[in-house]
Amino acid sequence: MKYHYIAALLLLSMSVALVGIYHLYFSPPLLREGIPETEVLISKGLSTLEIAKNLRDSGVIDSPTLFVLFAKLLGLERELKAGRYRLKKDISELDCVKIVSKGVMTSVTVTIPEGLTVNATARLLGEKLDVEPERFVSLCADKEFIRELGLDGRSLEGRLFPDTYGFSWNTDAKEIIRLMVQRFEAVFAEEWMNREVNDLSPDEILILASIIEGEAVRDDESPLISAVFHNRLRRNRPLQADPTIQYILKEHKPRILYKHLKIDSPYNTYLYTGLPPRPICSPGRASIRAALNPAHVDYLYFVAKGDGGHIFSRTLQEHNLAKRSVRANQ
16 A cells, blocks of 8 residues: 555656646747736735636736646745746746745835825835835834934934835835935935035924925925025024924825814924924925025015915015915916
């Protein structure tokens, strides 16, 4: 009985090997004109058969059975790695097993827009990569990790530089944060070297840049908006910046109401003069540059026109006229 079992096993192995050899060397590749590659996401926790069916359904392989058999024969069942792969659609089952077992993943391009908070950045990365948003947010407030990055403070809010990055699907959250912070430090250092403003610290400039980012739609207006805030700070007048109210509310409101302006928070720049305690978002280069180099104007007010631009005023009377003009044209 024992010899019958061994013989059957050998016969099965030889059959699989012969099928594999035929498939690799004699079976014509399945070619699809115009679609040479496809991207496949292999999620965590899938069985070998589930992975094989996913690859079959994506048009990468023909036979889930062959994929599973090759994985078993090569002892690679437990080596198959979750991730995002870019695979040719005419690839053999054997080559596919080798690629997925080695974890040869495609790079994922992720664009982080200007003006995102840590929470919003975490959500975006969670959609694109194998990143747990909760862990990402927690790391950005982890004092020990922040010290590892060579920084002081209670949060990395504002220091995750908005840019386009290339990550592997399974890049660890710590490495992502480290790269984004390093990019911020490099850009900020470049802009700091060419600053006109000398009465604010780097941390204060970052906070101001984040508010400018929240207000400015057009980069060409950023220096004008910066000038308004600098002028107000010098005169010890409240900044009255709506983005700081949005930050308090946690979710974007299409319109700031009078009741929102009464919320007692150090981030309420309608109630309190000076800058809030920390940045409200991650500013881009244009906003950092504007915070360091405000326009040479004496504006104290601005109102959004509704088309991305603003009307700037020197006096409250001019500002009220501008607001009436905007309402009349809406």
